[in-house]
Amino acid sequence: MSNSENGITGSLEDYLETIYRILGRSSVARVRDIAEEMKVSPASVTPAMKRLAEKKLIKYSKRNYIEFTEKGLFIARRTMTRHNLLSRFLTEILGINKEQAETDACSMEHFLSENSMERLAAFFEFLAACPDLQFLIDNGFSKCLEGETEQLSRCRWSICPLMNHDPDDNDKGLELIRLIDIDPGSSRIIARINADKQVRKQLIDSGFIQGANIILSRPGSNDLPCIVKLDGYDQELPLEIAECVLVHPEGEGKHEYEK
């Protein structure tokens, strides 16, 4: 059951994602860790690693540590991003509990197309940019779910009279900041990607989505790529690409999710 976009099965994608998670917290990924994390027997892991190596997604030789190839790393990150997007949609918009959302996201992630993924990422950017939408979901839909359904008892329900913010307030001191302009070492929340379609896609695939936590570990220069920590994982980023990442000003964008 090969998943549409990279000729690789959902199971193999899961293995890649797991390896990525493990490498995020410890310096090496071993068969045993993978087996534990995925709740399969170690005997299932070995042949999976062979299949991955065959497809040139990891470097693997018997009884040795596992390393990503470039392509493998790309797929791992993208799968992870899909997972995060789906999980956040389920928790933040639909209000599903964390565990259930994880389970659902874990299986659906293999089937979300590139297109849908990009649009879901855009939706979160829009949500972050539009306090009214946020307000509607937090105070309208969530309240509804909690059983305070009297709002729905009329046919229609308008938020406008309930709005507790002055429309003119919105622009005050809330300019977004470029990632490359923040203090190295300080932690921010990504607000938006401001780039052409291709670069945008590349960034989203790598996990640069609204709400993600980012630290600029090394500013970088024209020759030297930036180093950032995205949701706890190190990544290199050429300066001209890092320029496209906009973050919320300090303390803003509270809708951070846990990784």
Added chain:
Amino acid sequence: MSNSENGITGSLEDYLETIYRILGRSSVARVRDIAEEMKVSPASVTPAMKRLAEKKLIKYSKRNYIEFTEKGLFIARRTMTRHNLLSRFLTEILGINKEQAETDACSMEHFLSENSMERLAAFFEFLAACPDLQFLIDNGFSKCLEGETEQLSRCRWSICPLMNHDPDDNDKGLELIRLIDIDPGSSRIIARINADKQVRKQLIDSGFIQGANIILSRPGSNDLPCIVKLDGYDQELPLEIAECVLVHPEGEGKHEYEK
């Protein structure tokens, strides 16, 4: 790869859904039709039918037409509903094109948990009840996607000054109507389910979600269940359950989706 909630694989769920679709347009479902619709060889269908029969989801004997059992019909309808919910989310909210949305929905539908499904259904009800949310998505997010991103160029963007409707307008002549009160034979759009958790769940599983097209074919009485045509499929519905289905007044609720 047994899917969480009914101990049945995604593939078998697909077969059930396909049979349901076929029975919706022609009076019998044959092996050949199923094979064609699912783009598999007829030789794959026969063993699948055997597996379904073993699990008591269909009645099947060699070279005979295929009939649902009650349980099979239930799963088929629920799978179909999941499909519709996901597909509508992708098209109506994210603005993905129809085919892509179908493909994505087709594979994700097997993994959307009961909880997430219910909440997604609730989200559409909320969307239908809240013109501001609808407006934000149609005029804010959709415009953004079309490239008119200048709205996002500021950090925040408020819809309030752009609202083109008077908040007081909202209640005028827009009361919802009970399904059982509409003229038999006339076609309406479902707006909302107004029932306790259990009945609500039952109705949603059967496809009674906001936006679905419904025709009351036979009104029913205390002893006689109503007969309705839901998105083209006939269903029976006890009167006291049909009472919980609210529809938009005539001409309202234009966000109908094609089945």
Added chain:
DNA sequence: TTCTTTTGTTAGATTGCTCTAACAGAAATA
């Protein structure tokens, strides 16, 4: 060094699903 424990691999079986090729039954046509 030798023994024990941890870790990883292999062999072999099973399950679910698919395919092609060959065959069997039923229906339509000559």
Added chain:
DNA sequence: TATTTCTGTTAGAGCAATCTAACAAAAGAA
């Protein structure tokens, strides 16, 4: 009635993924 066409089934193979049980290699402890 005999023949052809359509339809459905079976046999046999293959693939991906998983398991248990047995074994092998490496690391740590005695």
